[in-house]
Amino acid sequence: MDRIRTQDPNNHLHCRKSQLLAYVGGCTPWSDLLMYGALGSTSAIYRHCHLRGGDRWAFDTPYVTDGDLRLLGFEVLSAETVDLAHFESGLAEFLALGQPVLFYAPRHHFPYWVEFMRQVGTVPEEYELLHSFLVCGASTTDVLLVDNVADDHEYFPLTVGWDVVRDGYAREPERWFTGCATVRQVSDPDRDGFEAAYRAFLAGFRDGFELYDVIGDNLVMERASVTALYRAPGVNSLALLAGSRAMFCRFLAHTRHSEQVRAAYAGIAQLAAVLSDRVSAFQTGLQALSADQIRRGLAHLRLREQQAARLLRDEAAGLPQILPTALSGR
Secondary structure, eight states: OTTOOOSOTTOOSOHHHHHHHHHHHTTOTTGGGGGTTTTOOHHHHHIIIIISOOOGGGSOOSSSOHHHHHHHTEEEEEEEOOOHHHHHHHHHHHHHTTOOEEEEEEGGGSHHHHHHHHHHTOOGGGTTOEEEEEEEEEOSSEEEEEEOOSTTOOOEEEEEEHHHHHHHHHHOGGGSSEEEEEEEEOSOOOHHHHHHHHHHHHHTOOOOOTHHHHHHHTHHHHHHHOSSGGGOHHHHHHHHHHHHHHHHHHHHTTSOOOHHHHHHHHHHHHHHHHHHHHHHHHHTTOOSSOHHHHHHHHHHHHHHHHHHHHHHHHHHHHOSOOSOSOOOOO
16 A cells, blocks of 8 residues: 555546556556557547536546556456445455455545545535545455545545445445446566557657647636636646646656657656646736746647657657567566
């Protein structure tokens, strides 16, 4: 449990993916291979955040997928939805094997989540949303969860009484213990599989990065119309962009890509993070930077993305092998 540490400091991943990544990151030094497709599609982010008004945490990122977890040597075993009795008996079985158990339940049934949502200003209509809970231990009276309700998004242990679990289940049994799963490591990473997956990703990677212009064009309108900062489409988009670029840099560190490519994406990740903070500040009403200054930064970032993408594809085409010859776990 001590090795379960956040791998997502930008806090942009769906809660289940963040938990799976934190867990496998504590089991193998090769978890960064999961980020080979982190550049994703900015058009998909646009559709999710701007057309559908979705939050960053609800975006289905094309990285940290079940298929890629299998390439890494892990299996995610799913039981879908179970009742309380089956959950209790199954929990004891999997914990005895040293495997964590994950399930979805309404987050407002957990006192620590209610307190956290009050602190961060969650809008009332979102209190009842489902959250993925990660169980790492249990006794006859308590359940040991690991969650990241902290300012730095770091995971830490929380003890919840079985009475909280049973009371919550009694209130809404149809919304409890959905998406039940456990994860286990069964092999070392598949180097050839990741090599092929990355090359397939690059073969289909075409992006004009127009989303950066969209964010700039909507700055003023969003500040006037969005009541909760974390709901602003531009804020969500940039959080996803900054998080994905930072994760792609972690993948690059394991490859034979040149220092030029690595430096290009390190600069992109850093600038995306800076602009993410500046757009968030702008949306809260701070006047440190004008909308025009932020737009110029976004235009510069779009240009750097376009240049780096060309360099990345061209270099990969000339590399006979991108990943190390052998990969093994701890």
